[in-house]
Amino acid sequence: MKIVLLLVVLVFFSACTSVDVNRIDGSKYHVKSLCIEENKDTTVLRLIEDAADTRGINTSIYREKLPVQCEYSLSYTTDYKWDLVSFLADAQFFIKKSDTEIATAKYHHYGGLDFSKFKDAESKLTPVLDSLFIDFKRVAKASDDKMLSNKYNSLREAKKLLDEGVITQEEFQREKAKFFANPN
Template sequence: MKKLILVFVSGLFTFFLSACTSVRVNHIDESHKIDKICIEENNAVIFNEFIDSITNRIEYHGIKTILFAKEHKPLGCDYTLWYTALRSWDFSPYLSHAELKLYKNNQLIGEATYHLNGGGGLSLSKWASVSTKMNPVVDELLNKKMR
């Protein structure tokens, strides 16, 4: 009986330590030659680090970004990015969920989701920076290799 309890407790402990990150990406086709992405500002995402990380990573690949309010989309924006992000709290805030959707002329051409299963559990990686979490997601969405 003691052995069964020990196995159960050990399995439970392992489960909580191995917080699983789920990343799903439907990257854009290589035929898209993007030089500018207009990003629709989402006022529900209240931490600036998120949008700064996303725009910095897109620009890292030589693509210009323009942030705009929903009602004021600039002319000539063939490519538009929509995003949302959620924070969780465990002693300090951390990114627990994010979605990116990339459109060409209102047609979805790529999307990505980042999600910490179980809120990150006891894993210390849940407190990693937004850039650390989202850079590979943006790279994959844009179908770009990391340099």
């Protein structure tokens, strides 16, 4: 009886997370654009869009019927459970080329007293989505280029102000030091 009770307690306190990813074969499928079926879980939608965007894949959202121009599509489901607060317990992603499923990814948390279940959806699903799109190289985002451009423009502006006599050499050197001290 004690052994049975001990096993019941261990099962109750244990927890497990499973991830199963069948990635998109980048050598076979050259995904440049991905149509995503509208879903009420906009947090996960944003994560999908970010994962595709960082790999140079354009995304668009569709409702109900897949538009004719969409060669590749993605649909997903999510399920939240309750344990003191709501947490993401299950997420499934399905990618199709026309009517043929070409990739899937599944995340599932089995409960218990594992506090990782309370992590946000981003920390749970980013590794899953990264695995799904692993064959697609990351590309610099336009926003990254814009930030870098703004950084250089700030230094150029400081140099211009120095040349015009608006700021001193010392003030320019401080701006230049800030520029090289911060890599982003």
